[in-house]
Amino acid sequence: MVSCSGLHRGVVFSLLLTAIATPNRLWAEVDSTYNTYGYPGLIDMPAAVSPPDAELALSFSHFHNNTRSTLTFQFLRRLSASFRYASIQNTHLTSATGAPVIHFRFDRSFSLHYRFRDETPRWPALAVGLNDIIGTGVYASEYVVATKTLRHNVRVTGGIGWGRLGSMNGFSNPLGLFGSNWRHRHQMDLDADTGGELKLGDLFHGDAAFFGGVEWQATPRLKLIAEYSSDSYDSEDGTTFDRRIPLNIGAVYRLRPMTTLAVNYLYGSELGVQLSMALNPKQPPFSGGRDPAPPPVVARGTPAAELLEVSVAEADKPALETRLRDALAAQSIELRGFSLTPTIARVVISGGAPNKTAQNIGRTARILTAILPTQIETFELIPLSHGLAPSQVTLQRRTLEREEFALDGSWASYAQARIAPAEAAALPPETSFKRFRPHIGVYLQPAFFDPDEPLRADFGLQASAQFEPRRGLIFSGSLRKKLIGTLDQSTRTSDSVLPHVRSDGYLYDRDGDPAIPELTAAYYFQPGDDLFGRMTLGYLEPMFGGLSTELLWSRNDSNFAAGIELNYVQQRDFDQLFGFQDYKIVTGHVSGYWSLQGGFDLQLDVGRYLAGDWGSTITVERTFRNGWRLGAFATFTDVSFEDFGEGSFDKGLMLTIPVGWVSGDSTQENYATVIRPLQRDGGARLKVAGRLHEVLRAHQRPGLKNGWGRFWR
Numbered sequence: 037m038v039s040c041s042g043l044h045r046g047v048v049f050s051l052l053l054t055a056i057a058t059p060n061r062l063w064a065e066v067d068s069t070y071n072t073y074g075y076p077g078l079i080d081m082p083a084a085v086s087p088p089d090a091e092l093a094l095s096f097s098h099f100h101n102n103t104r105s106t107l108t109f110q111f112l113r114r115l116s117a118s119f120r121y122a123s124i125q126n127t128h129l130t131s132a133t134g135a136p137v138i139h140f141r142f143d144r145s146f147s148l149h150y151r152f153r154d155e156t157p158r159w160p161a162l163a164v165g166l167n168d169i170i171g172t173g174v175y176a177s178e179y180v181v182a183t184k185t186l187r188h189n190v191r192v193t194g195g196i197g198w199g200r201l202g203s204m205n206g207f208s209n210p211l212g213l214f215g216s217n218w219r220h221r222h223q224m225d226l227d228a229d230t231g232g233e234l235k236l237g238d239l240f241h242g243d244a245a246f247f248g249g250v251e252w253q254a255t256p257r258l259k260l261i262a263e264y265s266s267d268s269y270d271s272e273d274g275t276t277f278d279r280r281i282p283l284n285i286g287a288v289y290r291l292r293p294m295t296t297l298a299v300n301y302l303y304g305s306e307l308g309v310q311l312s313m314a315l316n317p318k319q320p321p322f323s324g325g326r327d328p329a330p331p332p333v334v335a336r337g338t339p340a341a342e343l344l345e346v347s348v349a350e351a352d353k354p355a356l357e358t359r360l361r362d363a364l365a366a367q368s369i370e371l372r373g374f375s376l377t378p379t380i381a382r383v384v385i386s387g388g389a390p391n392k393t394a395q396n397i398g399r400t401a402r403i404l405t406a407i408l409p410t411q412i413e414t415f416e417l418i419p420l421s422h423g424l425a426p427s428q429v430t431l432q433r434r435t436l437e438r439e440e441f442a443l444d445g446s447w448a449s450y451a452q453a454r455i456a457p458a459e460a461a462a463l464p465p466e467t468s469f470k471r472f473r474p475h476i477g478v479y480l481q482p483a484f485f486d487p488d489e490p491l492r493a494d495f496g497l498q499a500s501a502q503f504e505p506r507r508g509l510i511f512s513g514s515l516r517k518k519l520i521g522t523l524d525q526s527t528r529t530s531d532s533v534l535p536h537v538r539s540d541g542y543l544y545d546r547d548g549d550p551a552i553p554e555l556t557a558a559y560y561f562q563p564g565d566d567l568f569g570r571m572t573l574g575y576l577e578p579m580f581g582g583l584s585t586e587l588l589w590s591r592n593d594s595n596f597a598a599g600i601e602l603n604y605v606q607q608r609d610f611d612q613l614f615g616f617q618d619y620k621i622v623t624g625h626v627s628g629y630w631s632l633q634g635g636f637d638l639q640l641d642v643g644r645y646l647a648g649d650w651g652s653t654i655t656v657e658r659t660f661r662n663g664w665r666l667g668a669f670a671t672f673t674d675v676s677f678e679d680f681g682e683g684s685f686d687k688g689l690m691l692t693i694p695v696g697w698v699s700g701d702s703t704q705e706n707y708a709t710v711i712r713p714l715q716r717d718g719g720a721r722l723k724v725a726g727r728l729h730e731v732l733r734a735h736q737r738p739g740l741k742n743g744w745g746r747f748w749r
Contacts, residue, residue, distance in 0.1 A: 074106020084163035084183035099308025101125035160184035194248035203268040206243035280304030317664035375464035390734035391663035395746035423508030425458035494521030513555035537646040551612035588728040649673035663694030671719030686719035688712035
């Protein structure tokens, strides 16, 4: 039993009393913030609160010998998922000389926090959480917690924890009523455990303990917190952390919206700081974007439409095409095909970010009302992606004239549009050829959560180009020159018993300067109804080159797609130029794709990986209408956890940020990264740009429906 001094009891009691006595009419409601572990909570303890849906937060906390960096995503309105990287400094006395020896432990862990009941005027909110469920066990714990707002600016929390959260003043597990095995929990061997295994047998087992706290929103920007902690810090105290009492107090100050700075006094002896920064994909920095203003609909029968009163036979079609191409170019849309009949105009377009496909269709239709003769009643619009035409959107001119300013114009225009598969044989001839797109810019290549360093990165110049001599045939390549970086500073040599298909990555970073990350020729084609194909030849990615082939069945109106990919590749030289090493492999997968409600996508891949292992990968991803994508994946193959090595199996988080979301511009560029606890050789899949499902998903009916809110923008 640890008791607190009278001084500390007085400080905490005064804080609680002041909080309860403060009139609630003065201040705002209590902010929900992140604890030192990076998930919703008090200071060290959890709370039954949740940040707004889709919020993505990065937290950094430090006190004495503990530093934690945590990425937390509100994956659902009630579910938070956190990935944590911690540096723990332990000091031990050696038996030989008695001199202190400092040992650093770098630990990666994963947490889930689920709020299963909302707060009501009578009942508190309730949440359950799991910490370090696939890590080494340093932070392994579980909890059930309740949070209730007492007054407008005062909130209290109480809960019961197991594992680490049951280690201070613990008692026999009340779940022991269901069997004596609930009272026992395996002791973790933190030095032997390589992490990565899902430890379900110990969940909610062993001793339990109570924790709790109170939050007082003193001002709209300042929140004060006091808590009782049930964590004894047995795993990492060493001899330098003097844990005197189980009480913590802290102050959280909101520097700006979604950015907070916290100062904490922990366990009667330590001063800690924490910085939390968040953003929400639903809230872009530029709410209206920097796109040019949309052109107006020119309604027939108005003075502006008088010049359009000519027959189609009398119209100057080359002049119409030139005007249409120029008007579309002003909207960053490229005219790829154009044809007229007495009542129908068929237009093929490309360009812009995939999430803006519906917007491009809407703007193209508006432009057509201002250019085409009034006899043209039907617009057939075909958006191209990598030369493929997965769908055709048919709009009636009168619908555009009627719905432009309607309150429900977006939904009405979607309900009256016909979205069907495009008929490849009916596509009009292309109006332009030999599209060459050069680009010179900078690149940033980060590597997160290295076992010896939380963040490494390279920064440099990149020149890239794409040449499309005909529809569907695309030549592309890039050349990089590093200016500064630390990716090549890893001192870990691979100890993998598998072929070194990924674990020698630092050698590519060291020798590949300058480097050719990609140099390929790709051909996209449509061999049949609802069937699409791809062949890509060349230096496919920094580590492998060869031939990649793919066939995808994807019906225009279906939420399900299925495909098969087969690759023959050879490992590239470490300098990432033109040479190859001896290692060759045939690899490929059968894949299923499901589009679920709420922007969620599920993908299952089954097949052979780069190291010759066989298995499957499951991926869950959430896509937002503005192009943001966040997801997680896990791969299990016939490689044992022991042969895989540290981490036990391949897993990670995926993040894609559209550049246009940050800049407000209309661009197809994305910043994409994969955050892995550790990159090993098992479960490694070939990286190929332009896989078919990625190319088509935004251009078929489910994707168009998801983005149709931009039709009138």
